[in-house]
Amino acid sequence: MLLRHTPQEITERHALTINPAKTCQPIGAMYAALGVHGCLPHSHGSQGCCAYHRSALTRHYKEPISAGTSSFTEGASVFGGQANLLQAIDNMFTVYEPEVVAVHTTCLSETIGDDLPQIIDKATKDGKIPKGKHVIYANTPSYVGSHVTGFSNMVKGMAMKAETTGVKNGKVNVIPGWVEPADMEEIKRLSGLIGVDIILFPDTSGILNGPLSGEYKMFPEGGTTMAELQSAGDSIGTLALGEWCSADGARYLDTNNKVPCRVLDMPIGLMATDRFVDAMRIIAGVSVPEELSHERGQLVDIISDMHQYFFHKKVALAGDPDQLISMVEFLVSIDMCPTHVVSGTPGKAFAKRIRELTAGLPYEVNVKCDQTADMFLLHQWIKNEPVDLLIGNSYLKYIARDEDIPLVRWGFPILDRQGHQYFPTVGYKGGIRLLEKILNALLDRKDRDDPEQSFELVM
Amino acid sequence: MDPAAIKEEMLSKYPPKVARKRAKQIMINEALENETPEITANVRTIPGIITMRGCTYAGCKGVIMGPTRDIVNITHGPIGCGFYSWLTRRNQTDATAPDAQNYMTYCFSTDMQDKDIIFGGEKKLEAAIQEAYDLFHPKGICVFATCPVGLIGDDIHAVAAKMKKKFGDCNVFAFSCEGYKGVSQSAGHHIANNQVFRHLVGAEDEGKPGKYCINLLGEYNIGGDGFEIDRLLNKCGITNNATFSGNSSYDQFASAHTADLNAVMCHRSINYVADMLEVKYGIPWIKVNFIGASAAAKSLRKIAQYFGDQELIERVEEVIAEEMPAVQAVAEEVRPRTEGKTAMLFVGGSRAHHYQELFKELGMKTISAGYEFAHRDDYEGRHVLPGLKVDADSRNIEELEVEADEALYSPRKSEEELKALAESGLDFKSYDGMIPDMDEKTMVIDDLNQYEAEKMVEMLKPDIFCAGIKEKFSIQKLGIPMKQLHSYDSGGPYAGFKGAINFYREIDRLVNSKVWGYMKAPWQENPELSATYVWE
Structure with missing residues (x-):
């Protein structure tokens, strides 16, 4: 057994996290920054942070991830990292020629209290930031929040670049949250179908699902441009897709630029996608094209076709709040039974929301979202109440193997399978793909386990 | 292309200060007999220059302590460091024995929050150690410091000592391996090895039985090499x-002083442990290399020569004779497809040297190589050690003062025996480094960065480039196959004879893959329309 030391009996832990269902803020800031056109993320800390984040993102996206680091030494840790950051900004603009550098902090630079706005101001005054180029930033101490809040903080850093001219641009800002490049592409396609002109930020499509052509572009064509970010202050409204990843940036634009916002769930599954499409329709004042209603109908069709295999199957999930909320709603909507749910990202509203979504079920769901809401606890829950399916990142494969439960890989990070960069799970088409994955996992298991007498060709 | 021109071209884009510094770390090999030019290594990374390097915590927790299965490794810090070092190195371990403990699949962290940073994290650490002990009752618990721990001044060693005393049956000790220490992972290796030497080695007097008993130092069982x-x-x-x-366990470290020879694979990460084991316990050490079939054969012969027993010497020859034909058969099969091709290797502190052996066996030439975190002796050989300047960054990394152990020191060979062995060609405490093994006019580059990597590939167009995961896809976007020599891209083992066969086949697959021919679509190859369909 790979997790042979995990006991069935649950004892309370207060200090020790085991097998976390989260990681730290800076990686989220780095991923978000990669969705800005011509942007080089920069990690203000010791070089290990940057190396770890680049490695983790590369393993998941299977694409080059470039990012700078302030490479703190013991001296910088004592005397402050200003000199390192100034030198880094100078070197990065000279050698790599990005349009934008997106600086985020780490536990190291936050503990010593480096003041990013002041250092960036000094870099500007010292002429280290070439004319027409930009530095954006986010404070992302690793001892607060999680990778999800780090993403959110960098999104807010982008929103801070928005300008208000007083002349509306007729566009809608859409903040997609930490989803795959293919999901961002799908959100753009859906918006295009409905006929809404959007500014999507961040947008990693084209950057983290790029082609192989014999050419390496450190800054590929994709990403939200600086001009778009600046123009976001003139948009008619902002849709934030997910409270945890996207709401802060949207609320910032609401408060500072008087761009009204609505916070929706991530458009994953039937109902959340319905709400997204409906909101877009209302904002644009248009009718939803038949093509999209057709896609929706296809998803409903698939649900009815597959329903007998989903019905009352128990599911355990680990992941991030925005994704889990929509996924739990989706599972309930197809009569599956989310049974255990953990997210390491703190926020009491999450557990409350999951309880609301599962209120109609004949049992109480196990849900936790704090420091000890980890995969160790999830495993113990499963030992006490077994499930039929696991949904979450690659780390769940250890539980899947030990307990012999099928696993659908979904979320971050996925380190042992490919394709997630290319096939969306948002929207109606994404819903179809999710259901296909779930059904395959369940039926592959049935085929493996059915006795010869009842082994079926037609299912 | 003239290497001097390449070097100049690479440096031309840098700000002057960066160019001056990098110039000393980029060396055109003009090695002559007994004389190698000096290279600058183990110096600070330049802020903003996209480096391949990681940090001290990664070297300590990830590399050295990561592969030990029956110690509970608790990261004291915010969640990230523990998360990223959780199962991401491919250290294999054999925990199939019925009662074997294996915590390598687990990640343990104190997950420090802002209140712990403000008020101190010692209490939380103490509670975490207690919770780990209550849940698992392991033989050992290790604690690893992350950056903020050193800054807020948590005394992790005092907490560890207190808990060790409290438990009585669990060895608890800590590592001050904050990420900002040193200039690379290398400092973390040193901190880890020092603590293993101090807290584990010598604790268990019963080693494994056997007539010819060695320790293998600096081998991490990536992909099953070990x-x-x-x-x-x-x-x-x-x-x-x-x-x-x-593939290590607590007891193996504890009885390391009972072996009769230390064979050192990765000189960089562990040569000082070999030195300390010699001074304290009287165990001599030799450098070995099991990467490459002829290097593996040579290493086995060196071990046999050390023990000097005819029976062993003959047995080693038998084994080599038995294993070699299969290796040679594959080499001969593959070689027509690899002969004359070129490679670049930028990895680690020993692999960029060791793997040149395998490429040589494929008839491939290493045109440029360098280490990520090595020191000058790994490039130029140990003869430079007395002249190495200790800079501020190195001074902060503890050097243990070791003396002969009163009870346990026992020289395995007499002075005369050692001298005789040396005269017969067995070099003790010897490593000549990478540079003498490389051709003239090849380029040796320390701490290669992303910009230089891209430039080198563009200008010299190697047939294969070897580094780590962060470099993998930027190189492959250029249409050049990239082989990871940290994780082996899920492949391996590549050590020993079976490993050589695996590597030959893997390189054949990579450099001859059809995919590199698909970069351009037909309409990109011939953009001009020269004909049209005549559709009536």
């Missing part, structure tokens, strides 16, 4: 008492 080396050693009748630290 398993293949163990297979060969077993076949020869040599006992591997303890590997530092691939």
